[in-house]
Amino acid sequence: MLKYNEIALNIEKKIVQQDLKQGTKLPNFNEMIQEYGVSKSTIVKALTILEQRGVIYQVQGSGVFVRRKRKYGYINVIENQGFTTDLDDFTITSQVLTVEKILPPKNVQENLALKTEEQVFHVKRIRFINEQILCLEESYFCESVVPYLNEEIAGGSIFHYLRDALKLNIGFSDKYLKVKKLNAEHAQTLKLQLDDPAMYSEELFYLTSGKPFDYSKTVYHYQHSQFFLQSSNLNN
Amino acid sequence: MLKYNEIALNIEKKIVQQDLKQGTKLPNFNEMIQEYGVSKSTIVKALTILEQRGVIYQVQGSGVFVRRKRKYGYINVIENQGFTTDLDDFTITSQVLTVEKILPPKNVQENLALKTEEQVFHVKRIRFINEQILCLEESYFCESVVPYLNEEIAGGSIFHYLRDALKLNIGFSDKYLKVKKLNAEHAQTLKLQLDDPAMYSEELFYLTSGKPFDYSKTVYHYQHSQFFLQSSNLNN
DNA sequence: GAGTGGTCTAGACCACCCT
């Protein structure tokens, strides 16, 4: 484990365990340097990570302070699929509708930059949050990256499977959001009415190598989903 | 101007100007060190910033590569209010409905952590994107931070005014998103129908000092708004 | 002015990719 990651996790854990309020001042650099026995740069790096994650904010000449969101029950949009959902604990479950290996439609082929004959795993599932319908999700996984998938795996967290069993390194993602009226099929699946509002999302996930491997389309149940998003200083 | 910021901007400019495609490899560290005449750490810092912003991705042992979004016409959710909207150029204009100094409602008071007698500027405006109705926005600015505001200023970019005229340093923000049906008032304002879908957003903006100064509620026109969001490796 | 964070350097060494 890298030193700066260990320090970052340690600080975050303290904030949560001691339930420190927004604005609480953390120890200064020299104290942290002492406590962790590392150089100043390593502390700087650890704090930068926490700042980007929205856990703290730093004020030059003044100190490092706790940042905590005020509202609960919101899904963090940034935290990639199921990692680190530890703290704000929702129970996410899935009902798998389809797992099949197919030749993908053209738009999927383009998004995943596939060769014309390359197949994909097509997974369709309903996801539940605390027993309530959260969304309908349709994903396409590139065969060359994800050589195997079945209904059991799709019933749990696919991303944990990719990371732990397949040892894949998920790097970054693009998300596109749009609000629309539900069509008949989606309304039925989500147990809502035709023309009810819905958030439609399109996502593209990449490995750390830059290879896109998962293209997903999701429709969210508007009554059971709300989203949370933090921005930090983009010059750090 | 800080060295690493200058380098980051320079690299981003090159990518845009030369219209480099996703996956294009950038010069290696030694070349950049030569080109900019700085130490390795400064290059690392500049590249980290660009990585967080979704402009590049770095692959250990391999190189630094261009990352570019595939779709256009989406509003970047992360980039705080009007800064750096330079590249994906939308024309944003505003029709001001209200600018008044008032004693705020209770929930605003709580969000901005105000003293009971402190007043706020209440600004209500319709915002247009390329001449089309984008959203209805209702903002509350803390008097102690924003001592003056008028209709003319509210007609332009309030955030530019805060930054340039008032010399405020905007630090970070929390956003909460929810999809709902439009109520009668909002439907009329946005020229939509009752019960049409809409994205409702609540935002809280903080100075770099950690002081919250702007609480805003926004309703987006579902046909004229779509959103874009990039995640990067959160361990950097 | 004392205290606190922010920038930048030079250089050692590590980890990973590719051929």
Added chain:
DNA sequence: GGGTGGTCTAGACCACTCG
């Protein structure tokens, strides 16, 4: 094994805040 990025250090110096 050669190339490339990633981590970490020690220390100089800068910039901001606050009493």
